[in-house]
Amino acid sequence: GAGVSQSPRYKVTKRGQDVALRCDPISGHVSLYWYRQALGQGPEFLTYFNYEAQQDKSGLPNDRFSAERPEGSISTLTIQRTEQRDSAMYRCASSAATGTGELFFGEGSRLTVL
Amino acid sequence: GENVEQHPSTLSVQEGDSAVIKCTYSDSASNYFPWYKQELGKGPQLIIDIRSNVGEKKDQRIAVTLNKTAKHFSLHITETQPEDSAVYFCAASPPRKNDMRFGAGTRLTVKP
Numbered sequence: 001g002a003g004v005s006q007s008p009r010y011k012v013t014k015r016g017q018d019v020a021l022r023c024d025p026i027s028g029h030v031s032l033y034w035y036r037q038a039l040g041q042g043p044e045f046l047t048y049f050n051y052e053a054q055q056d057k058s059g060l061p062n063d064r065f066s067a068e069r070p071e072g073s074i075s076t077l078t079i080q081r082t083e084q085r086d087s088a089m090y091r092c093a094s095s096a097a098t099g100t101g102e103l104f105f106g107e108g109s110r111l112t113v114l
Numbered sequence: 115g116e117n118v119e120q121h122p123s124t125l126s127v128q129e130g131d132s133a134v135i136k137c138t139y140s141d142s143a144s145n146y147f148p149w150y151k152q153e154l155g156k157g158p159q160l161i162i163d164i165r166s167n168v169g170e171k172k173d174q175r176i177a178v179t180l181n182k183t184a185k186h187f188s189l190h191i192t193e194t195q196p197e198d199s200a201v202y203f204c205a206a207s208p209p210r211k212n213d214m215r216f217g218a219g220t221r222l223t224v225k226p
Contacts, residue, residue: 004157033214042120042203042216043158056213058115091157102148103214105157 002026004106006092012112013082021077021109025094032075033093033103034067043091043105049075082113116141118206120217127194128225135220137204138186144206147180147187152201152219161202162189194224 005024013019025032031050035043045059051072060066064082069075079086089110093103117140127133139147145166150158164171164178164187171178175194180187191198201221207214 035216040219042118042205042218045213045215048213059213093157101146102160102163103150103158105150105159107155107157 004092004094004104006090006106006109008109009107010110010112012114014114015082015084017082018078018080019082019111021079021090021092021111023075023077023092023094023106025073025075025092026096026104027073029094029096029104031095031097032069033095034075034077035091035093035105037089037091037108039089046077079111082111084113087111087113115213116144116206116208116215118204118215118217120204120220122220123218124221124223126223126225129194129196131194133189133191133194133198133222133224135189135202135204135222136186137188137206137217138184139206139215140185141206141208142182142185143208145209146207146214147178148205148207148214149176149178149189150203150205150216152203154200158203191222194222196224196226198222199224 033048034046037043047057049069064080067077089108091108093105120137148163152158177190201219204217
C-alpha cells in the first residue's frame with residue numbers, strides 16, 4: 001500500500017535481548033518520526049529525521065535507544081538490552097515537508113519484553 | 115519543552131449531542147495545533163488542524179478553536195454519530211522544530 005509500513009507488527013522478546021523495529025515511510029516524505037505509545041496514553045516523542053539527518057533525539061529515554069535513517073527513507077529504531085519497561089507500542093510517522101504538517105502514522109510495532 | 119494537557123480523559127454523549135474536548139499547551143511559541151482520531155487497532159489520523167494565525171476553523175461537523183492568549187484550544191463535534199466513537203488526541207508543535215507533542219487522549223463514546 002501507499003501508507004507508512006512498520007515491521008514487525010508484534011515482537012515478543014526476553015529481557016536483555018536487542019530488538020530492531022523498522023519503518024518504511026510514504027514514498028517521498030522528507031520527515032520521519034518515532035513515537036512510543038503506552039496503553040491509554042498519547043504518542044510520546046522519541047526522535048525525528050529530516051532526510052537522513054537526525055534532527056532531534058531528545059525524546060529517546062536513554063542510550064539503549066538509537067535510530068538511524070541512512071538513505072533518507074527506511075528507518076530503524078534499535079533498543080539494546082531490552083527491559084520490561086520498554087514494552088509499548090512503537091509508532092512511526094512521516095510527513096511530506098520539514099515544516100509542521102500532517103503526520104501519517106503507521107500501524108505500529110507492539111513490543112513485549114518478558 | 116512543550117507540554118500538552120487534555121481533558122476530559124473520557125467522554126460519553128448521546129447520538130446527536132455535541133462533544134467538546136479541551137487542551138492546554140505550555141510553549142507560547144507553538145503555532146500548529148492538530149487533532150488526531152485513533153480507532154481501535156489503528157494509528158492516529160489527522161481530522162483537523164489549526165495554525166496560530168486563525169482563531170477558529172470548521173470542517174462540516176468538526177470545529178477547532180484556539181485562544182493563544184490563554185494557550186488553549188478545543189475540538190467541537192456537533193451532531194455526534196456512533197462512528198465518531200474513538201480516542202481523540204490534541205497536539206502542539208513549535209516552529210522550527212518538528213517534535214510535535216501530544217495530549218494523553220480523550221476516549222469518546224457516542225451512544226446510539
